[in-house]
Amino acid sequence: MxxxxxxxxxxxxxxxxxxxxxxxxxxxxxxxxxxxxxxxxxxxxxxxxxxxxxxxxxxxxxxxxxxxxxxxxxxxxxxxxxxxSDQTPRIAVWVSRQDHCLFDLIWRQRSQELRAEIPLIISNHPHLQGIAEQFGIAYHHIPITPDTKPDQEAKQLKLLQQYQIDLVVLAKYMQVLSSDFIAQFPRIINIHHSFLPAFPGANPYHRAYDRGVKIIGATAHYVTQDLDEGPIIEQDVVRVSHRDQVDDLIRKGKDLERVVLARAVRLHLQNRVLVYGNRTAVFA
Amino acid sequence: MxxxxxxxxxxxxxxxxxxxxxxxxxxxxxxxxxxxxxxxxxxxxxxxxxxxxxxxxxxxxxxxxxxxxxxxxxxxxxxxxxxxSDQTPRIAVWVSRQDHCLFDLIWRQRSQELRAEIPLIISNHPHLQGIAEQFGIAYHHIPITPDTKPDQEAKQLKLLQQYQIDLVVLAKYMQVLSSDFIAQFPRIINIHHSFLPAFPGANPYHRAYDRGVKIIGATAHYVTQDLDEGPIIEQDVVRVSHRDQVDDLIRKGKDLERVVLARAVRLHLQNRVLVYGNRTAVFA
Amino acid sequence: MxxxxxxxxxxxxxxxxxxxxxxxxxxxxxxxxxxxxxxxxxxxxxxxxxxxxxxxxxxxxxxxxxxxxxxxxxxxxxxxxxxxSDQTPRIAVWVSRQDHCLFDLIWRQRSQELRAEIPLIISNHPHLQGIAEQFGIAYHHIPITPDTKPDQEAKQLKLLQQYQIDLVVLAKYMQVLSSDFIAQFPRIINIHHSFLPAFPGANPYHRAYDRGVKIIGATAHYVTQDLDEGPIIEQDVVRVSHRDQVDDLIRKGKDLERVVLARAVRLHLQNRVLVYGNRTAVFA
Amino acid sequence: MxxxxxxxxxxxxxxxxxxxxxxxxxxxxxxxxxxxxxxxxxxxxxxxxxxxxxxxxxxxxxxxxxxxxxxxxxxxxxxxxxxxSDQTPRIAVWVSRQDHCLFDLIWRQRSQELRAEIPLIISNHPHLQGIAEQFGIAYHHIPITPDTKPDQEAKQLKLLQQYQIDLVVLAKYMQVLSSDFIAQFPRIINIHHSFLPAFPGANPYHRAYDRGVKIIGATAHYVTQDLDEGPIIEQDVVRVSHRDQVDDLIRKGKDLERVVLARAVRLHLQNRVLVYGNRTAVFA
The missing domain is CATH 3.30.70.260 (ACT domain)
Incomplete structure (x- = not known):
């Protein structure tokens, strides 16, 4: 249609x-x-x-x-x-050093799976600048330290305004946003590399390995002021065994992260996600 | 509610x-x-x-x-x-020699997962009579040969009428019903032990093993005059490996068959399945 | 073989x-x-x-x-x-009021999916006595209060000895065993009705609903002194949506619990589970 | 390691x-x-x-x-x-017009998930030349008609020799190879966009839609002289509903195709796949 x-x-x-x-x-x-x-x-x-x-x-x-x-x-x-439907939303993708979700989002946008523009990439690292150039997307390297965070977030907000961004996608950004930032720009989707609420916070694959789980997962959710506690849009899982080391969990998890994040962004862009309380109704 | x-x-x-x-x-x-x-x-x-x-x-x-x-x-x-919703449908469960789906349906009916009565079991074998007695359900043993089929189907139709049956569930009945029968009593759900349209007909697990598939499935569908071609209500799958022999496929498949059949019957009883053409819309 | x-x-x-x-x-x-x-x-x-x-x-x-x-x-x-392989292990199934896992284990034992004897059922409630009688299994009703727990556990241990039990299966027993008990009888498998480590402890389905997860799970694990922290044998999951109320989660979860517990018990009975540290290698 | x-x-x-x-x-x-x-x-x-x-x-x-x-x-x-393990296999990826599997294989090779070289892309269409250039891979456009097929296959074989190719990956190549070709170069992995043996041959998503299935799949297999009949390496599935039109099946299927093909190629490259008869043992 x-x-x-x-x-x-x-x-x-x-x-x-x-x-x-x-x-x-x-x-x-x-x-x-x-x-x-x-x-x-x-x-x-x-x-x-x-x-x-x-x-x-x-x-x-x-x-x-x-x-x-x-x-x-x-x-x-x-x-x-x-x-x-003919007003195309504009997405800023935020990344750290991992490229798999970024690549995936760009590919889906290019192949019209995601009806959106991606005019802006923001990263706390310079590593993925090459990808941005390859696809003609602006790349802003904004390193974050505890001291510089307030100033840097002000810069980030200004960029979102400048590029008329409708949605921020944290595609393995690996940094916590301040409450202040979220209050000023609340339309943010994050991919967390675990089956929430299991393993919130840092290093979920290492902790999943240590716990000896038989299934790992990924969770896409809206970002709220409570870390990894926002309304869940989509989750998926994959089976692992005792043969899988942490590296294998990370590798298998990447495939999950890409797909789960892409599904969530697509549902959001099609206005199929209705948040109420800390829950979502997904009219898929 | x-x-x-x-x-x-x-x-x-x-x-x-x-x-x-x-x-x-x-x-x-x-x-x-x-x-x-x-x-x-x-x-x-x-x-x-x-x-x-x-x-x-x-x-x-x-x-x-x-x-x-x-x-x-x-x-x-x-x-x-x-x-x-307060008119309780009446189900006849048809079986051959395998008891897993029958047991499962009875348990679900007893625990009110399925809002229905099960007043009648029909089988071409005497083996499961004990279960019928255990749960106080009428059991009619109606053996079928090519010669006796028309007469026996007439008996079966009479029983459906006598017990005021609304829905026939073929819970691994392993017999093909005649077009005539289906024309006279069209509300029939069957569980087929494969991921249709793969492996229609007899011995799907043996054929799945021979083909070396890595996943097996089960399919619940309405019965039409074309064998295993009726509108699909529900399917599910489970992973297998080279270590799984035919017996393992059969064992793993039983868990699928139970769950897939039960889901389909429940959806039907809640009037969530709308058949159109050879398809179903399932308003779950 | x-x-x-x-x-x-x-x-x-x-x-x-x-x-x-x-x-x-x-x-x-x-x-x-x-x-x-x-x-x-x-x-x-x-x-x-x-x-x-x-x-x-x-x-x-x-x-x-x-x-x-x-x-x-x-x-x-x-x-x-x-x-x-020809020394048949003897299982005691412990239950509270829910019958789905008990029924399932008995059916699998009767159909030789589980090569074991089930001579004993222990419960803190009288509700499932009828099932025990139906299948000719001894049923001991041992109610537990904080005060009586030490004495009752002594009774339970005596029963395990008397019936020469090799394995205790907590089939939705819903009671915590004391460290003392576990030290004296360590061969215990539990089914927990969540995807551990998410939602350990009480009421996991209610908490899963409140959190708005899109997938629920079940976990079979060996029991150790730390509640819901023992080595995981098997897990599985099922998708839920905003349409599923707590009752639906409970219903869908029952199907998971049955299958996950049965798989874990079978793997244990076939001596395919090797515990090391807090992990298992499952040679399936 | x-x-x-x-x-x-x-x-x-x-x-x-x-x-x-x-x-x-x-x-x-x-x-x-x-x-x-x-x-x-x-x-x-x-x-x-x-x-x-x-x-x-x-x-x-x-x-x-x-x-x-x-x-x-x-x-x-x-x-x-x-x-x-230190002799790096060389892969030729064969494509038609769809780029998702190609992109995915290149990304995985670049990120060292696949230990292989990809020096050569062959296509019967010119469309994906840009991707080849972007990643510095040789691209040979070899159009195929019934008349030119023998000659063109001779060219293809020569290229495989020239580039010292160890493995051909048909990443949605959408052309049937001749028996002759396969006899001369038998190390070929194909991704078929259905859950084989359901829907072999052309247009599986359209046929899956017409059949009203509730789950679709993808299959990676070695290529033999019988179309879509070779030994299966890996399969996976995804759930669909009556809301999914053919376009949705195609979109969901692409995610399957990428992952299933990548897993199969990785297993092959790690020498984990042992073919015997028309089956595989996958020592994962």
């Missing part, structure tokens, strides 16, 4: 008639729904929905939709986002 | 306004939707949906719902089924 | 010639090796091996093998166990 | 003493075995083994090992291969 669409992600207190109200809003304005999915979380008392419809033939002009829907949403105490 | 609900499974040619029309039908009659899911199959031009709502507070009496909804559905050329 | 075999599980400091020495011991005494597998853990400097050979045609009488092999093993500082 | 090693892959009719004989050959010449694995296929009456030992301290010069081992192997009717 390459015709432009609009997507609403809505969460509101559950009550009768919500599906009808939202569907009527689209239908009465001449819209053709191409995807609608909803979920009621009874324990939270919340109704969550994703509705996507074609803009062609829709009677409301784009700049009116928000206000028009607002008058329905407000009495319902709904929280909602509106996205247009 | 233990309060009684009604569920509609609907498929109809795609057009604008369907979500709104169906949701309005529930809402305007005072119904509270607790699950709604839809899918548009653009290649088939079909809109498919499952809507479940609470009967409490719904203004239409049960015996009117069907007629009332029909007046909406007919102009849309919709096909639809209506189910009530 | 139903002819009787002997199996050696050996671990010793790595050095040259170990494969040759152990293989020569079997060969020079006329034995036919049917399975041999070894692993060198270079980080631990340990050589680990499992060797199984047919007793038919082996020149050493059974009661001599141990002494004969000891004279090879001692100079190598090897630790080793010797098992005969 | 970066010190140079030798590896023997041996298959021979089963008999007593084989483990001892092979281990003694290494030990008596001062070798330190770092990996040994064996398997007896009782149905085929075959003993299969992989033995890897360090060359440092081994008393036989490299150019003698083969002859020395031959005198042991011949009376046993053994078939065997000898490999040295």
């Amino acid at each position: 390459n015709r432009p669409t609009a997507t609403l992600l809505i969460s509101c207190p559950d009550q009768k008639g919500l599906v009808a109200k939202f569907a009527n809003f689209i239908y009465s304005n001449g819209g053709n729904i191409i995807h609608a999915d909803q979920h009621t979380d009874f324990s939270a008392g919340l109704f969550l929905t994703r509705i996507e419809w074609e803009l062609e033939g829709f009677n409301l002009p784009r700049d009116i939709i928000s206000a028009a829907f607002g008058s329905i949403a407000q009495p319902l105490n709904a929280q909602w986002q509106l996205h247009f | 233990n309060r009684p609900t009604a569920t509609l499974l609907i498929s109809c040619p795609d057009q604008k306004g369907l979500v709104a029309k169906f949701a309005n039908f529930i809402y305007s009659n005072g119904g509270n939707i607790i699950h709604a899911d839809q899918h548009t199959d653009f290649s088939a031009g079909l809109f498919l949906t499952r809507i479940e709502w609470e009967l409490e507070g719904f203004n239409l009496p049960r015996d009117i719902i069907s007629a009332a909804f029909g007046s909406i559905a007919q102009p849309l050329n919709a096909q639809w089924q209506l189910h009530f | 139903n002819r009787p075999t002997a199996t050696l599980l050996i671990s010793c400091p790595d050095q040259k010639g170990l494969v040759a020495k152990f293989a020569n011991f079997i060969y020079s005494n006329g034995g036919n090796i049917i399975h041999a597998d070894q692993h060198t853990d270079f980080s631990a400097g340990l050589f680990l091996t499992r060797i199984e050979w047919e007793l038919e045609g082996f020149n050493l009488p059974r009661d001599i093998i141990s002494a004969a092999f000891g004279s090879i093993a001692q100079p190598l500082n090897a630790q080793w166990q010797l098992h005969f | 970066n010190r140079p090693t030798a590896t023997l892959l041996i298959s021979c009719p089963d008999q007593k003493g084989l483990v001892a004989k092979f281990a003694n050959f290494i030990y008596s010449n001062g070798g330190n075995i770092i990996h040994a694995d064996q398997h007896t296929d009782f149905s085929a009456g075959l003993f299969l083994t992989r033995i890897e030992w360090e060359l440092e301290g081994f008393n036989l010069p490299r150019d003698i090992i083969s002859a020395a081992f031959g005198s042991i192997a011949q009376p046993l009717n053994a078939q065997w291969q000898l490999h040295f």
Whole structure:
């Protein structure tokens, strides 16, 4: 479906008639729904929905939709986002020294699996500059020490603004962001190289090896102020055995990290992830 | 959610306004939707949906719902089924000599994972009569030879009628049903011990071993007149290695067969499976 | 392979010639090796091996093998166990109120997937007595309170002795055993209903739900004095989504628990699990 | 383990003493075995083994090992291969228009996951020349028509000779090789984009979609004269649903293809794959 669409992600207190109200809003304005999915979380008392419809033939002009829907949403105490499929999000990929997730994201963007621009790479190391050049992406090397961190984060924020970045992807960035930073730029996806909540923090593969687990995993999540505690978007696992040394775990883990991160970024870009509390509903 | 609900499974040619029309039908009659899911199959031009709502507070009496909804559905050329959650379906389990799927279904029914009655077991062998007795289920031993098949199938149909059976589950029955039988009683789920369409027909584990596959599977599907060609409800797989002999494949496969069959039966009983063409939409 | 075999599980400091020495011991005494597998853990400097050979045609009488092999093993500082396949191990299954793992173990034992006797069930609740009776297994109801625990554990130990139990399987026993007990009877396998080390301790499914994970797991491990910290034998996982409530996690988890526990018990019974440090080598 | 090693892959009719004989050959010449694995296929009456030992301290010069081992192997009717870890194999990657497997193999080779050289890319299309240039790899565009095939295959064979290629990897080459070609250069690994033996031949994703399967797969296998019938090295699968259109299957499948092909090539390069009959033992 390459015709432009609009997507609403809505969460509101559950009550009768919500599906009808939202569907009527689209239908009465001449819209053709191409995807609608909803979920009621009874324990939270919340109704969550994703509705996507074609803009062609829709009677409301784009700049009116928000206000028009607002008058329905407000009495319902709904929280909602509106996205247009032909507004391409801009991603900054943040890396340290490992290149596998970066390469993978670039390849997927180039092959149109990810509908986004990647105009910016930020790293605390100079190692991956060559890849940036190879693909014509700006690369900013911003080393971080405990002392310089506040200043450097200010630089990073400025770059995000300058490059009009919509989403930061931490593609094995291996640095903790400050609460301050996250408060100012909250749209961040991280890949953690373990099956969270097992092995949060540093060196998860070494610790997985020491524990003697038979399966390892990777977790993509939104970044919040609590390290490795943000809402999980996607996880996957792979089997290991006593024959696998730490190096083997790292190697097998790289394949997981690439795929799990890419799936999460894709779901986010397609506006399929609705965060509520510390959880996500993924309308895949 | 233990309060009684009604569920509609609907498929109809795609057009604008369907979500709104169906949701309005529930809402305007005072119904509270607790699950709604839809899918548009653009290649088939079909809109498919499952809507479940609470009967409490719904203004239409049960015996009117069907007629009332029909007046909406007919102009849309919709096909639809209506189910009530407090009408417990009755299952006949058909077996040969293997007991693992039978045991599993009975255990799940007893532990209320499957909301159904199991009043009848039919087998072409006498071997599992003891299990039937243990759990107080009627057991009918109906041996089949090419010559006696038509007569025996007539007996089987009579039993299904007598026990008011809604669903036949072939739990490793290992016999092919005639087209005639299927035409007269089409609500049949089979578990096939391979990852279809690989290894249809007899002895799939032996053939999987001979082919040297590294993964084996099991497939639960509705039975149609073409052997092992019916709409697939659920599949799953397990890894094998060169160390696994045919006996190991059979043993590992049994765990798959139990789980895959149980999932499929549960999905069916919850009216989550919508068949269209030779495919299923599973609103899980 | 139903002819009787002997199996050696050996671990010793790595050095040259170990494969040759152990293989020569079997060969020079006329034995036919049917399975041999070894692993060198270079980080631990340990050589680990499992060797199984047919007793038919082996020149050493059974009661001599141990002494004969000891004279090879001692100079190598090897630790080793010797098992005969025709000595059937005796299992006590310990349960609380949930029956799914118990049922599963009994079914597998009856169908000869598990070569063992199950003469004894111990429970802190009376609920599953009926199952014991159904299958002709002794059932001892031993309720536990903090005050009575020492006395009750003494009773339990006495029962294990009386029934000549080789292995205790905690099939959702939901009680912590004292260090004292474990010291006196260390051959215990537990199934924990999470993907350890995530969610050790109580209520893992509730905590998995609260954390919003996308995959849940189960872990079978040997019991040590540190709760849920013993050597892991087997793990497996299943995918969940935002649609799955705690009850769904529990239901999906039961299927995992059954399969993971059964695999671990089978591997143990076939003498395929070699514990070293807090790890296992599984010669599957 | 970066010190140079030798590896023997041996298959021979089963008999007593084989483990001892092979281990003694290494030990008596001062070798330190770092990996040994064996398997007896009782149905085929075959003993299969992989033995890897360090060359440092081994008393036989490299150019003698083969002859020395031959005198042991011949009376046993053994078939065997000898490999040295410091002789880097040379790979030719063959592609059509899709770049995902090519990119992946190059990245893994660059990051030393695959110990091999990739000096040559052959394609029946010009599309991926840019990638070859980017990474400094020779690219030969050899279009194929039914008429030109014999001549073009002659060219291809010449290139393999010229570049001293040890292994051809068909990374979505989408062309069938002639029996003649395979007879002259039999060391070929192919990735097939289905879970063989399901959907051999063309358009497996379309056919998987049409069949309504709930899981799709990919298969890496050695190429033999029977299309998609060669010995399977590795397979893996991913779950799909009714929401996945053919394009989604293709996209999900690409991730499978990359990983499955890479695993198979890595296992082959580490001499862990022993072909016998139409099967493989994978000593992973």
